[in-house]
Amino acid sequence: MQKKALLRKKLAKARVDAILITDLINVRYLTGFTGSSGYSIITERDALFITDFRYKEQARGEVKGFKIIIENAERTGEIKKYCESYRIRTLGFEDHNVNYGLYRKLVKRKIRLKQLTNVIEQIRITKTEQELYDIRTAVKRAESAFRKLQPFIMAGTTEKKLALKLEGLLKSEGCKTLPFEVIVASGPTAALPHAQPTERKLRGGDLVVIDWGGECKGYTSDMTRTVLLKGRSISKQKELYYNVLEAQKRAIFKVQPGVNAADIDRAARTYIKQTGYDEYFGHGTGHGVGLAVHEKPVVSWRSREVIKENMVFTVEPGIYLPGFGGVRIEDMVAAKKGGADVMTSLPKKLKIIER
C-alpha cells in the first residue's frame, strides 16, 4: 500500500522503529477507520490498529491491511506491551496530537519516544487521483445543494432558516457529515468573517455571505459565495464585491507548482490594498482542504510553504466593513502544471436577487 510505504520511508529517515498514530484523521487516512476512538502503530513490518469493543464490528468492516486489536485496558500500558512484543526501541509520536499529559505517562512507562512533526500531514498535503475524485464529489454535492437553496434566498427570510435549509440539502445530497456549520451572514453580520447565523431577516441592499462545505467518504469541500439583495443604494456593495472578485482572480492566476504560498496571498492582498480596503482583509487567503477542512498548506503572508502539484486549497479573500457588511468569494483549486485547476464551478458574476 502506497501510503504505508511512503510513511515507512519517513520513519527510517527520522530514525524511529515505529510511529504511534493518535490523530484520528491520520488514523482514518491510513487505516480507513471512521469511528471516533482508535489508534495505530506502524513498524517497518507490522501495522496495528487498536480500538475498543464499541468499534469491533465497524473496524472489521472498514480497516484493511492492519492487524485489528480490540483492547479495553489502559492505553499507555497497552502501548508499552506493543513496544515490547514488536521490538520497538524508539517510538515516534505525533507532536501536534499527543498532549503533554499523555507524553508524561508514556515517559513514565519507560518508552523511548521521539517527537515527530507533521510526518503524515506531509504525505496528506498532495492528493492522489482517488482523493481528488472524492474531493470533487464533495464539491459537486456542495454545489448541487447550493443551487437548490437559491430560490429560498429572499428578503424576509432569516439567516438561520437559510443555513438550516442548506444543511438539510447537503445531507440529502449524500454528505454524511458537514465539515463545519453553514455560515449565512447578512448585512452588518457579514462584517464578521466567521459569523454564526442569527435570526436577522434579510432585507434589500444586504450583502449575504454564504460559506458552506460538502463531504464525500470523509473528504471535504469548502466554498463561499456572496449575493446581493436588490436595494435603493447598492453601489458600494457592488464596489466591494468586484474588488474582492478581482483580488481572488489574481490570486488564482498565481497558482502553479513551485510558487510560494505567500505569493498567492500577496497577489490578492496587493490588489485589495490598491482599492484602499486592505485593513479590512484580516485573514489569510486560503488553506488546504482534504480529510480535514483546514489542513496544510497555509496560504497567507506568513506561510513558508511552496505549492506542489496536486495540493488542494481554497482561495478566499474578503473585505469586512464593520457596521456595513462583508464580501468573501471562495473557490477550491488543485495545483496543476498548467496552473490552477479550479474545482468549484458556481458562477462568480454578482447575483442580485430581486425577491
Added chain:
Amino acid sequence: MQKKALLRKKLAKARVDAILITDLINVRYLTGFTGSSGYSIITERDALFITDFRYKEQARGEVKGFKIIIENAERTGEIKKYCESYRIRTLGFEDHNVNYGLYRKLVKRKIRLKQLTNVIEQIRITKTEQELYDIRTAVKRAESAFRKLQPFIMAGTTEKKLALKLEGLLKSEGCKTLPFEVIVASGPTAALPHAQPTERKLRGGDLVVIDWGGECKGYTSDMTRTVLLKGRSISKQKELYYNVLEAQKRAIFKVQPGVNAADIDRAARTYIKQTGYDEYFGHGTGHGVGLAVHEKPVVSWRSREVIKENMVFTVEPGIYLPGFGGVRIEDMVAAKKGGADVMTSLPKKLKIIER
C-alpha cells in the same frame, strides 16, 4: 465572578501565577466566547482573552469581564510577551490540551511552565443552577424533536432518513449545533454501539436504537431510546429490552452524592450478568454531560470518581448481539441529595411500532 474566583483558588494551591487556557470548551466556560480560535490567560488580578481579527466583533459581543486582545502574531511569542508584562513567573497549562509540539516551543521561549491536570474540568464537573437550567432546556429540545419524529418511524424507511429528519427537528427546536451526529441503528446494525446510519430499511422485528442529543447555549444533552417494529417472533427482542431496562433502573437507583461512580456501573453490570448477557455489554454505564457531551465523571468499572451533588451524567447500559441487534436505554441524571434527579422524561415502556 464565581468561576474565576474558584479557579484562582486552585491556581494559588498549584503554586502558579497564571493559567494558559487553550481548551476551547474551557475558554467558553470561563469567557463566554463561542468562536473557534482564541485563548485566555488568567492571573491573580487580570483576565485576558486573546483572539484574532476574524473574531473581533464576536468577542466584543460575547466576552465580559476579560481584557480582549486582538493579535495576529505567532502565538508563543505573544504568550511570552504577556508573561513579561503581567509578571508571570510560572505559567500553568492544561496538560490534556497543550500538545507536545506547543509545549516544546514554549520551553524554547524560556517560559517557566507547570503542568496542570483537569483544573477547570474539576470546576465544570458540578453544575450551577444556571447550567442545570440550560442542560434541562437542551434535554427538552431533544425530547420535543423525538416526539415529532415518532410518526416517521416505520417499516420501509431508512436509518439515514430518520437520522436526517431528527437532526432537522433538533435544529428547528433551537439547537444551534448538535453535540454528535444522530445514531439510528436497526436490526443487525444495532449491534454496533456507535453505528453510523446506513441506507438499511427498517423491517418487522427490528430493534431500532436511536441515540441523539440537543443543545442550549452550548450545553448539551444525550439520550437513547430503543423501539421495536412489530414482527412474527419478537420474544428475544423483548427479553433483551427488559433486561437492559431493569439494569438501567438499578443503576439509576444507586445514584446519590457520596457513592462511587464504579458502583453505579456495577449495579447495571451485575444485573446484566445475571441475565447471561454480560459479555455483550462492553462499554461503561455513563459519562458526564455539560458543555462537552462527553466529560467528567466517567461512570464505568474503571472509574475512581465519587459522585457529588449536581454532577450530571448519563446512565446507558446496553446489550449488543452481533448479527442480531442491540438495545440501549440512556437517560440523563443530576445527582441530588435525595437520589437521582432524572432529567429525561420520555417513557421507557417498550414501544412496539405497528406501522
